[in-house]
Amino acid sequence: MCNNHHQKIKSVHKDLQELEKQVDRRDFLKKTSLGIGALALGTLLGADKMFASINKNSSAEDILNTYNKNRLGLPHHLPKAKRIIYLFQSGGPSQMDLFDYKPKLTDMFGKELPESIIGGQRLTGMSGNQSTLPIAPSSFTFKQYGESRAWVSNAMPYLSEVVDDLCFIKGMQTDQINHTPAVTFMQTGNQLPGRPSIGSWLSYGLGSDNENLPTFITLVSKNGKGQPLKAALWGNGFLPTEHQGVQFRSGKDPVLYLSDPENYDGNDRRHMLNYLKDLNSLQTDAYGDPEIQARMSQYEMAFKMQTSVPEVTDLSDEPDKIFEMYGKDSRDPGTYAANCLMARKLLEKGVKFVQLYHQGWDQHSYCPGGVKSQSKKTDQPTAALIKDLKQRGMLDDTLVVWGGEFGRTVYSQGQLTKENYGRDHHPKAFTMWMAGAGVKPGFTYGETDDFSYNVVKDPVHVHDFHATLLHLFGIDHERLTFKHQGRRYRLTDVHGNVVKDLLT
Amino acid sequence: MENSVPDIVLFLGRFHPLVVHLPIGFLVFAFLLEVFSRVKKNSVLTTAIPLALFLGGVSALVACILGYMLSLSGDYDENALDSHFWFGVVTTVLAFVAWLIRIEKIKLSNYKKLQPNIAALTLLVIVISVTGHYGGNLTHGSDYLVKYLPFNKEKKTELAAVTNLKEAEVYGHLVAPILDNKCISCHNQSKKKGGLSMVDSVSIHSGGKNGPILVPGSATKSELVKRVLLDPHSKNFMPPEGKTPLTDEEIAIITYWINNSNAGFKTKVANVKTPENITTIASTMLGLTNSNSSEALPTVTKVSEQLIASIEKEGFRVRELVFDSSLFEVVLGENTLQEGTKDQLHDKLEKLLPIKENIIWLSLESKGITDENVKVISQFTNIQKLKLGKNPISDNAVEYLTNLQKMTSVNLFETNITAKSLRVFSKMKNLKYAYVWKTNIKQKDLEGYSSNNTPKIVLGM
Numbered sequence: 001m002c003n004n005h006h007q008k009i010k011s012v013h014k015d016l017q018e019l020e021k022q023v024d025r026r027d028f029l030k031k032t033s034l035g036i037g038a039l040a041l042g043t044l045l046g047a048d049k050m051f052a053s054i055n056k057n058s059s060a061e062d063i064l065n066t067y068n069k070n071r072l073g074l075p076h077h078l079p080k081a082k083r084i085i086y087l088f089q090s091g092g093p094s095q096m097d098l099f100d101y102k103p104k105l106t107d108m109f110g111k112e113l114p115e116s117i118i119g120g121q122r123l124t125g126m127s128g129n130q131s132t133l134p135i136a137p138s139s140f141t142f143k144q145y146g147e148s149r150a151w152v153s154n155a156m157p158y159l160s161e162v163v164d165d166l167c168f169i170k171g172m173q174t175d176q177i178n179h180t181p182a183v184t185f186m187q188t189g190n191q192l193p194g195r196p197s198i199g200s201w202l203s204y205g206l207g208s209d210n211e212n213l214p215t216f217i218t219l220v221s222k223n224g225k226g227q228p229l230k231a232a233l234w235g236n237g238f239l240p241t242e243h244q245g246v247q248f249r250s251g252k253d254p255v256l257y258l259s260d261p262e263n264y265d266g267n268d269r270r271h272m273l274n275y276l277k278d279l280n281s282l283q284t285d286a287y288g289d290p291e292i293q294a295r296m297s298q299y300e301m302a303f304k305m306q307t308s309v310p311e312v313t314d315l316s317d318e319p320d321k322i323f324e325m326y327g328k329d330s331r332d333p334g335t336y337a338a339n340c341l342m343a344r345k346l347l348e349k350g351v352k353f354v355q356l357y358h359q360g361w362d363q364h365s366y367c368p369g370g371v372k373s374q375s376k377k378t379d380q381p382t383a384a385l386i387k388d389l390k391q392r393g394m395l396d397d398t399l400v401v402w403g404g405e406f407g408r409t410v411y412s413q414g415q416l417t418k419e420n421y422g423r424d425h426h427p428k429a430f431t432m433w434m435a436g437a438g439v440k441p442g443f444t445y446g447e448t449d450d451f452s453y454n455v456v457k458d459p460v461h462v463h464d465f466h467a468t469l470l471h472l473f474g475i476d477h478e479r480l481t482f483k484h485q486g487r488r489y490r491l492t493d494v495h496g497n498v499v500k501d502l503l504t
Numbered sequence: 505m506e507n508s509v510p511d512i513v514l515f516l517g518r519f520h521p522l523v524v525h526l527p528i529g530f531l532v533f534a535f536l537l538e539v540f541s542r543v544k545k546n547s548v549l550t551t552a553i554p555l556a557l558f559l560g561g562v563s564a565l566v567a568c569i570l571g572y573m574l575s576l577s578g579d580y581d582e583n584a585l586d587s588h589f590w591f592g593v594v595t596t597v598l599a600f601v602a603w604l605i606r607i608e609k610i611k612l613s614n615y616k617k618l619q620p621n622i623a624a625l626t627l628l629v630i631v632i633s634v635t636g637h638y639g640g641n642l643t644h645g646s647d648y649l650v651k652y653l654p655f656n657k658e659k660k661t662e663l664a665a666v667t668n669l670k671e672a673e674v675y676g677h678l679v680a681p682i683l684d685n686k687c688i689s690c691h692n693q694s695k696k697k698g699g700l701s702m703v704d705s706v707s708i709h710s711g712g713k714n715g716p717i718l719v720p721g722s723a724t725k726s727e728l729v730k731r732v733l734l735d736p737h738s739k740n741f742m743p744p745e746g747k748t749p750l751t752d753e754e755i756a757i758i759t760y761w762i763n764n765s766n767a768g769f770k771t772k773v774a775n776v777k778t779p780e781n782i783t784t785i786a787s788t789m790l791g792l793t794n795s796n797s798s799e800a801l802p803t804v805t806k807v808s809e810q811l812i813a814s815i816e817k818e819g820f821r822v823r824e825l826v827f828d829s830s831l832f833e834v835v836l837g838e839n840t841l842q843e844g845t846k847d848q849l850h851d852k853l854e855k856l857l858p859i860k861e862n863i864i865w866l867s868l869e870s871k872g873i874t875d876e877n878v879k880v881i882s883q884f885t886n887i888q889k890l891k892l893g894k895n896p897i898s899d900n901a902v903e904y905l906t907n908l909q910k911m912t913s914v915n916l917f918e919t920n921i922t923a924k925s926l927r928v929f930s931k932m933k934n935l936k937y938a939y940v941w942k943t944n945i946k947q948k949d950l951e952g953y954s955s956n957n958t959p960k961i962v963l964g965m
Contacts, residue, residue: 074829078801082833209821209835387965393893393915393939474826 003482018383033068052335075474080438080504083396083470084196085354087340087382089374090183091226091361092295092410094423095453095490097138097371101151101168104450105137105410107420113411117453124177126413128369130376131378132190133411135451136421139368148442155375158383164384164442165500166433171446171455174406174427174462179227179362182405182427187233189466189491196237196482198466202489203243205480208349212308214246214301215348217354222250222334222375224359234355238484239293242301246481248420250334254313256307266306273303275446293460313342314350325388327380337381337439344388349397361404364366365422385423386435395436403432412468429455462497471498509576515781530560531632542622554606561599568592578713580642581694588638595631604868618834631731635783645692667783669787670774673958674765675705678773678786679776681752687741687954705769720766723759732758753785802886804861806830811858818855825864831886833865849873853880860884869915870894875901882907893917899924906931923949926961935959 014109070407096102113133127133140153143160150163159166175383176182180193188195189303196204199216208215218234235244260266277296284292315330318341331335336358343354358378363370382402389395407430408423415421429448435441460468467477470491477496534556541549566567571592575585584846604610604715612620666672680887683702690697693707695957700712711727719725731742743749750758760782765771773786812822821835846962849872856863863884873895881890882904890908892901893915902925905914912934916925922944929938941964948960 075824075826079828099823248542306867331861390962391917391939391941391964393891393937393941395888395919396913396915398937439585 004074005153006239010393019475020479024083025216032280044227047263054154070422072205072480076476076482077474078369079472079474080397081399081472082403082437083350083352083354084473085343085347085383086356086463087181087378087402087403088355089361089378089402089404089416090181090224090229090357090359091363092182092404092406092425093361093374093431094138094363094367094371095170095429096408096410097140097154097367098153098363098375099151099168099431099433100429100452101142101446102448102450102452103412105135107436108135110134110416113446113451113453117449117451119318119454121428124425126240127409127411130413130444133409134416135410136341136367136412136416136423139419139421140158140371142218146442148444150375150442150444155371156379156383158380162383162386162435165390166443167434167439167441168286168431168433168444169192169446169460169465169499170444170448170460170501171401171459172430172432172465173455173459177425177427178254179405179425180230182425183227183229183233186403186405188237189234189463189493193232193235194237194242195489196491197223197234197245197355198238198469198491199245199355200236200243201470201480202475203327204239204352204482205475206352208350209352210308212304213351214305215352216243216245217351218247218357219339219343219354220247220357221339221359222363224357229357229359235356236405238489239482242297243483246352247314248342250339252333254333255305255340256310258309260402269303273299285465300351305385308349312345315341315345322388325384327384329377330381337384340381340385344385344394347389347394348392358426363408363423367408367423368419369420389436397437399437399439399469400435401432402434406430426453429453434502438504440504443502445499445502458501460499461495463492464499466492468499468502469495514577517570517572518924519773520567520570520574523563523570527567527595528559528632528636529565529627530556530563531595531628532562534602538622538625547660554626557599557603557606559598559627559815561603563594564596564599568596575833578699579695579697579704584638584642584646586953588635588642591631591635591638595635596629598624598628598631622906637668642695644695645689646694648689666790667792668782669790669792670772671789672786674761674771674772674773674776675767677770678757678789679761681789682757684752686754688749689747689818690743703754705893711715718762721763722769723762726762726767729755729759730761753789755786756782757789796931801826801829802864803860804830804886807859807862809917815855815859819850820856830859830862831864832859832862833867834863835867836871849877850880853877856880857883861886863887864910867887867891868895873897877903878904879937881905883910885910887911891915892919897921899928902928909934912950913937915939916943920944926953929961930958932959937962 018328023481040320096105113135118133122128138153140151140155142151144150144164145152146164147159148164150166152160152163152167174185176185176191184193185191187197189198190222199218203205203215216234220229234247238243249256276299280292282298283289303346315338322341326337326341329335330341332338336356339356345355346354356376360374362371386395386400389398389400406425406427409426411424413424429452445458446455446460448454449456468479469476476488477492477498479492483489512830519818528795534553535550537553537556539778541547554797566954571589575589591728601610601798602621603622605612605624629818637649654883666677672678682773683808687702689695691700691702693703698712698714700717701707708718709716717727723729731740731833732755734741736745736749740750760776760778764775764778778786812832815834816822819837821837823833823835825831825833838853857880860883866881866884866887868881868890869891870893873892874898876890878897881887888910890905890911890913894917897916898920898921898923901919902916902921905911906928910930911932913936914929917939920943921940923946924938926945926949930936936959939962941962945961945963947963950963953961
């Protein structure tokens with residue numbers, strides 16, 4: 001196989017050229033007339049390389065594995081969390097219609113939002129040219145719940161039952177005011193696509209807990225409307241490709257083509273893959289392109305997923321009680337509820353990062369109705385997930401995160417009436433919550449002003465949130481780095497502080 | 505001190521350490537030739553001795569002159585310098601004398617029995633060694649040579665180690681080690697670069713030839729801090745090129761010392777306003793971890809890779825929870841021993857005994873674990889989180905688990921335990937959560953169960 005081995009294609013990529021320059025066994029022996037001298041020198045240069053293909057036993061591989069396992073020096077400290085489920089509410093849920101209760105607004109209905117509150121902020125093109133910015137109090141009613149007396153609006157009746165397990169962050173702040181950059185920022189730490197997502201960093205840093213399933217899985221609710229999501233949000237960026245999130249389809253068949261075609265028993269597939277692996281190994285030896293290795297590991301993963309995925313996505317052995325808990329949508333594959341239930345199963349099987357996306361939180365108009373219908377789809381399953389994880393003891397080492405890419409404005413976008421208003425994007429203050437491993441249960445951190453417009457106490461920036469998240473996994477965000485194009489990158493770039501007050 | 509020495513003199517003076525090795529080489533070589541010629545009775549060897557001695561003498565003279573020039577910089581301790589200076593001169597003179605004896609310009613035929621040649625050379629080697637030693641002391645400090653002497657170590661009067669950061673002395677425990685590590689090699693009693701020594705409070709207060717180095721209360725005005733914050737390429741940057749610069753943490757500590765404790769030498773951390781970042785740095789420096797006692801990590805013996813590999817071969821997944829700590833999470837992996845025999849399971853668990861102290865998280869869910877098996881597990885005394893859900897275990901197992909006093913959470917979901925175990929849970933002092941959904945414990949059993957000082961019992965929701 002591969003007889004044109006000596007005719008190397010010269011790479012355009014700089015790293016690959018570097019590899020090509022390295023002394024290679026064949027070239028070395030060919031070009032050196034003194035074979036013995038060359039051998040002796042070769043031994044000095046590194047016997048592994050000289051005899052790479054002759055001495056192909058496992059010991060060198062073992063050394064490499066150990067090296068790879070230790071190279072990052074992780075975890076830096078004792079982790080609190082083993083796995084995470086991130087319930088991403090895409091579009092920007094309205095914080096003052098859900099959790100950030102602002103009673104003083106009721107009396108200010110329709111009044112102009114004071115310039116002192118806006119503070120010269122540049123608004124979006126959608127409401128920036130409005131002649132008036134009338135204050136729109138929430139049309140929802142708020143009550144306090146649980147021992148922690150947390151405020152929740154009547155849009156989320158189920159979640160109000162579990163507030164004592166939640167840790168609200170009311171002073172979230174982001175840098176981005178538009179969807180795509182803001183979601184990208186939230187998921188990758190940078191507003192431009194191309195950086196690794198949180199899940200990829202965790203997969204890269206901590207590895208897999210179950211070789212039969214991907215470490216990082218993405219589930220998107222079906223029939224999502226609103227701003228589109230893109231694969232870069234769960235992409236690996238410059239990290240090795242095997243760390244990218246694997247998106248399961250939202251439907252009956254989460255992964256296509258797992259079952260064997262008709263009249264094929266699949267018995268020789270292992271044999272075929274082994275041969276393919278040999279071929280690919282030859283290519284790796286020649287070019288050292290990490291993408292070949294990624295491809296090899298993905299073939300292996302796909303092979304294992306043929307048995308592991310049907311097993312984990314089969315919800316038929318769940319008792320009716322569980323389906324009732326997650327709501328009737330949970331029987332309809334691809335819905336948010338069904339995804340929550342499947343997420344729990346994936347987490348049970350040792351998937352480290354399950355990323356859910358639910359679109360449609362972008363209430364520029366008809367905000368009360370929009371928030372209500374969004375909540376109806378997500379409230380019960382979210383609360384059920386918390387309960388279900390808790391009763392199984394999984395909340396002990398599972399981190400649950402709920403939140404969108406930004407918040408919404410207190411002033412109405414478009415016409416304001418008693419029953420109806422719209423809200424524009426607002427990056428300066430919004431609410432997120434976490435629950436489970438290592439975060440304080442029944443706790444509220446941070447405060448906004450009376451307009452839910454500016455953070456007046458304990459702001460938490462997206463970078464701080466990322467730093468804290470990594471901290472819970474035993475990672476010092478300043479030390480998990482990857483060198484790319486001549487510099488070392490982090491999830492938090494050059495920012496971020498761990499918010500210690502949120503931790504148990 | 506006046507700085508009237510012309511630059512050219514200082515420039516040439518710095519060549520002293522370079523040139524100084526020539527006479528050492530020449531003279532020792534002459535000595536060796538002399539010895540060899542006697543042992544081998546080979547008179548041919550002796551012909552080179554006069555030349556070696558002559559060159560040794562000349563180069564020693566040059567080294568002396570350059571050395572004198574270097575001494576004019578005033579960076580060195582007078583006493584130590586004196587000895588080196590005079591021994592250097594003696595070496596030079598002796599080299600010429602030995603040369604003259606060898607070429608018989610000085611005739612000592614009356615003293616033939618004393619063998620003047622070998623005597624002069626031996627003396628020369630001794631003197632040059634002493635000179636070299638003094639010179640070394642000047643450059644590297646007098647404790648440089650024997651600092652790492654393996655035996656008979658003279659213990660420095662060390663401050664007692666502290667267990668609590670508050671008791672630490674800001675200078676003694678935090679600042680002094682930094683100075684010792686990064687500054688003292690050039691700023692000590694024998695080698696006072698820039699006229700500055702940092703060995704004790706007196707010398708630090710007296711400063712260097714450009715004046716004091718500390719302005720108590722203001723780090724930004726203190727020369728000590730200014731110098732380390734300069735652009736590293738500046739010629740005034742400290743430590744000079746080639747030496748390890750101070751880290752940001754070290755600079756933070758020194759700044760904190762000058763600003764918050766007014767550069768006091770006996771002040772304790774407790775009496776000084778200490779920001780949180782300093783607490784963190786200082787705790788790391790002193791090897792203290794500021795964590796609550798229940799979560800403090802046990803120190804355990806290191807476990808070899810091979811042992812871990814052999815355990816993994818049994819189907820366990822072993823993950824190190826803190827890098828290089830040998831503290832592990834152990835999970836009995838999927839697809840291993842689904843409905844295996846009891847003996848197999850028992851054998852497998854016994855395989856864990858060599859690392860029983862190293863396991864702090866253990867997960868054995870849905871593996872057919874019995875009460876007998878739990879007996880083995882109860883020997884893993886460092887366990888903090890234990891998952892035994894979906895196993896046929898009973899109240900007896902919980903009784904065994906009382907051995908695990910460090911446990912903070914236990915998962916017994918879908919097991920056969922009953923309300924009897926509730927009382928047993930409260931015997932585990934650190935236990936915070938017990939998960940008992942789908943057991944024989946029902947909501948009504950929890951009535952009257954006080955939740956103060958007892959673990960939280962989690963049932964179905």
